[in-house]
Amino acid sequence: MNANQGTLQTIINNRIATVTFGHPASNSFPSEQLQRLTDELNALSYNTEISLIVLKSEGAGAFCAGASFDELLAVSNLEEGSKFFSGFANVINAMRNCSKLIVGRIHGKAVGGGVGLAAACDYALATKESAIKLSELAIGIGPFVIEPAVSRKIGKAALAEMTLAAHEWKKAQWAKEKGLYADVFETVQALDAELESFTSKLASYNPEALTEMKKVLWEGTENWNTLLYERAGISGRLVLSDFTVNALNQFKKK
Template structure:
């Protein structure tokens, strides 16, 4: 795909697309344009059948330092209606990232602060370099991590969120691993190799099944294990077994051949 974004670079290597936030001079802090570009890139890559995995990354030393100070200054002068419209644009972008039908990986190095933490949490999984540091720092500016909260809560749970949303303290990569914000921490020089290895593992899975797995998690999370959930899960696996993808995957295993999605 042609690169037509002001604030991003999109690279394709085989079936993996990497969205590079490309504002290293401000540590990939986001403003209105970066938000718009990220939302558009997510939509375009989600519709590209040749892309199996999407990686979100930041150029330079840092993943994302959160909100651009000039953007925050402009927002502080907004009236209520304009403030709400601005917040809704940010919320739509995060939702577009979170709801992609294919696996997403955050590649995190250096600072991932405020909304940068939100971007990492909105991805399905995150691999962090050992120098990564996270923070939901909004209360230091008299605001709250409202729009990013569903994704951070999904990753770390309410107990950790109660602390970090209020303390705004910095969270090291190792601590982020312990609380579930990231799934893997590697040396800085090993970050690209670790992301590539995870992407290769994901490509081996069936794409329709991966989308169905994401939908399954969203459907059952937080619900009691009752008759309704048992019935829904039974119906979901029954529907999936009936797909051409599942039939080919099972046949490929039995026949010791590659399934169609790997050809």
Template sequence: MNDDRILTKIDELGRATLTLNRPELHNAFDDALIATLVEALKGFERDEQVRVVMLAANGKSFSSGADLNWMRRMADYTFEENLADANGLAELMKVLANLSKPTVALVQGAAIGGGVGLVVCCDIALATEQASFCLSEVKLGLIPAVISPYVATAIGARATRRYFLTAERLDAREALRLGLVHEVLADREALAARAEALSRAMLQNGPRAMAAVKELVAEVAHAWLDDDLIADTAERIAEMRASAEGREGLSAFLEKRQPSWVRG
């Protein structure tokens, strides 16, 4: 799906790139664009050829969050209309965070409000030195409620309280220190090269295993370490060992060959 606002591409190796393409509006989104993003991500989820998903943006900014015209419309919305809007954004964040394919955010500029939400919902976040981040909702008398679980997971509750309350702008190095991003690169060229290397590395891995790893982390990250959790983790590895992918991976290792899923 290619249109003026979002560009999607899937290469011969199965790497899908979704690019925000409203540079003149700092890649802000509204309800219609949110629905389009959800549709694109669900399409990647269904496509068995897609192995890795990368989220990028054209222009100076990564995403400034809510579009100004959308915010003007919101000012006259009823509670029910606002709730429907919020649920649309919540679905976008949920779909992105729960995608079974690995996701990589390429942050080349400013990410504001909901734009930060897109970043923290990805499995891996890369940023240039020029990137910046701001959770600015309180400046408008609002709160970043929909993205809050993902931000808190990324940087912890204490840091989340601080930056939700102050609406300070973070540079790329501070974002790295907090865990908001994983790596900082010198410029866009270095950003693209690192994304290329990481995506190729993930193409060497079992696709079902990577999906299972994402489910595993979601289950164990905040779970109480008790007998039920221990039993669950044992069952998960037993299932993977007995799966076709697990058997192929072990056979390939013992036979000193590449497994059948390797690309690139």
């Protein structure tokens, strides 16, 4: 597998499927990686041998840096732009429609689409290093595709606070207070200890009850099957603007 396209691994143990994604560029997502994660979540939804999914990323740095800057810069027309941002729409809808509850292990910083992934988890545990940022406005686009998932967890007021202050990091404790994280731990070791304890309990519960609970948690999001792709079209159009092309090139030089 080409490391530049990222890695994806699933390990199943004690009715828990642990899905780990990775990429050399701060666990960012190129299109191919987004599609692999979507396909894996869709497959696990039908796997009767598991009760829940843990979503995590590799390494000790960032949890997820969002979209691949290289691919954003390579977008040359509206169709390509819409298709690229639809990759995140596909993943979020796969997480939403998955019959299994998804627990996120957010060990480090999350930016843009990474915040969207954390928000689309049914339950997320983090460390004090798990600061979050929605920097999209600073590069001429916006967090349009992931917004429904983020707003569902933290509300529109907190979303505005994040998006309009596009250069600011919000601390993990802030994210916990707003409802993005269920709990925040001092160390990765403490995070993993709680993750193991929590998921072991959850996996011991009635699988049918867990599936029905998942449906309840996502009530009212049925329109996301169209909404997220409409939003992908907005981002796909904006990424072609001179403002965004210049901004992306400036960010890449840093």
